[in-house]
Amino acid sequence: MALAQGDLEEIGRYVREHIPEWMGEEGRVSLIREFDLRERIVRVEEELKHQREPMEQGFALMEKRFEQVEKHFEPMDKRFEQTDKHFESMDRRFETLNQRMDHFMVWSFGLTISATGILLAAIKYLH
Template identity: 55%
Template sequence: MALAESDLEFIRNDIREHLAEWLAEQSLGKPPAVYEIELRERMVRVEEELKHQRELMREGFAQMDKRFEAMREDMEKRFEQVDKRFEQIDKRFEQIDKRFEQIDQRFEQVDQRFERIDKRFEQVDRRFDRNDERFDMLIRRQDRQFYWVLGFIATSLGLTLAALRFMV
């Protein structure tokens, strides 16, 4: 049971013509003029309420802007504090670097001292080596002298014994 296009058009026109009357009847039997006035009053109230809502929204946005500004200022202060802290840390690192440089210099000085001590030990070692050579030479010399003295004594003893044999 499909309706023809003309039937649908008729229904639309009828609804348009009688809609105001039907709405007026639903509002407790008020005539269309009173209903229209009420509608206009409602529209005015709605517009005023919308205006009030816009003002409230503007105030809210203004408060949010103030809040954001305060938060931004607070964040800037915090960032400045963080920057100051980083600067302090940088200064501390510079001090530590200076200390390390001083320690490096001390180590270099200690290394130089050790090198001087090593040179002294080398000198002492050379002196000991020379003294060892001298002692070795003295021992060889004394050994030679001992052999000569022993030879002389043995020869003298042999000659003395031979002379005593001839004499007796």
């Protein structure tokens, strides 16, 4: 169904007459929405401020607690250092003992070879 030229002109005139009215209502609605949004933003920001203070206090308390725990572990660190020193001295003793054992093994091996040689020579001599 096609519209006649006169009908189109009448529709155009009607739209032009009512656009300012429609836009005004639309503008008011958008202003009200914008005001509501801004009010909500302000309320959220205020609530965040109120939450920030307890959170900062909680973090400060946690920091103090961590410091107390660290102080509790300091004596244990000293004990571990003493234990490390003890193990180092034991390592030195074992190294010394190993060196002595190595010398003993060399001397023992040498004496065994020498004794075997002497015994073989004596056996040869006695036959």
